Amino acid sequence: MITLTEENYIKAIYHLGKQGVETVNTNAIAEALQTKASSVTDMLKKLAEKGYADYIKYQGVNLTVQGKKIAIGIIRKHRLWEVFLVEKLNFKWDEVHQVAEDLEHIKSEKLIDQLDAYLKHPTHDPHGDPIPDRDGNFKQIEKILLSQAILGNKYKCVGVKDTSSAFLNYLDANAIALGTEIVLLHKEPFDQSIKIEINNREITVSQNVAKNLFLKTV
Amino acid sequence: MITLTEENYIKAIYHLGKQGVETVNTNAIAEALQTKASSVTDMLKKLAEKGYADYIKYQGVNLTVQGKKIAIGIIRKHRLWEVFLVEKLNFKWDEVHQVAEDLEHIKSEKLIDQLDAYLKHPTHDPHGDPIPDRDGNFKQIEKILLSQAILGNKYKCVGVKDTSSAFLNYLDANAIALGTEIVLLHKEPFDQSIKIEINNREITVSQNVAKNLFLKTV
């Protein structure tokens, strides 16, 4: 049996290591899970012992194939629940994260498969992140940050990097939603702020915003 | 903060004590939760300390007003999730219990209120048990066991006492569902088996069945 805590660690390692390709170090995990480095060390030993991770003292940790499979399963559940909360229960996209954090640990194959079907097999969650299918397959759509966009080009918003309420509420207030079209009008060299056209309005956003909004060329 | 385990104990005490009116003893709780009496004793001390229960050594335990409120809240969640699973995710009524046992511990006011609204404020779960409203109010409908029914009278099935798959599958196989009308034709003194008319068919059911099917006079 895998515990809820082990699942949270595995998911954190997966995310910190960019889908599990990079090695992750202790302090990063402690920071992500709001815990202490010494607690992380203990857990890494356990995960290694159980075959979920390869861990070398002082050198960091990597998920095994089995560990990655578990991580993807949890992420699938997390994102499906997020879709459910937004589409069916009228949650806003900034309210779903905490609840999904708990729901992702409910263990029932049937539950998640039926939920998937009920939601008509969604491919992306409310923040634009891809939802793995039941075999764990998913494709990351080609996306760039607004900060990397090219002057004059036309784009479509497809995701957010920061999922904090503060950022999501900012986007709501400025009528920037997933699917919204954007044209890059000007990049200010002084402070990296960016002027964009959106819904026939011109607005200027800070570098901070530009570094957290994902776009796709259209 | 209240833990998942504390919640399970409180719910068990509530059920064993008939909505919290009777005093519950240690062994009954151990049996219900599949644990040992010594573990129960430890937890009863803790529940008393936290103000959820009144506990007298060797004499048994009662829920406080606060404890009852918590129990009812968990039961509300449990039953709402059961309705969701059956109505929306195509679960059969014998498949919902285990999953609901986990879902009932998800803590989000908004989640449960929205779920309630989404399901159109159901008053009863798939097994005929009443669902408390958000203030904790619910009324137990007047119901009797088939074994206590009177010859010749006409009834409607309104609930089950035993919620095991074995029993629920038996009912399915015999086309006995909630809402089905039943006429009591004969009570066999020898083995307490009962002959009933149901959907224009005559069938005989054992005492065991008769003691687990709730009816309402129609």
Add this chain to the structure above:
DNA sequence: ATTTAAATTTAGATTAGTCTAAATTTTTAT
């Protein structure tokens, strides 16, 4: 009213997860 049996509690251990403080290893800077 004793004795016996049943129910319950206590004592002492164990596992999961966490923490602080101290020790060790690795990395960075001089």
Add this chain to the structure above:
DNA sequence: ATAAAAATTTAGACTAATCTAAATTTAAAT
């Protein structure tokens, strides 16, 4: 190449929940 700083691990302790085995209390039976 050494010293200082940063990262990481170990040692030892704590809480929640559980268990077994022994002790205690209550209830039942003679």
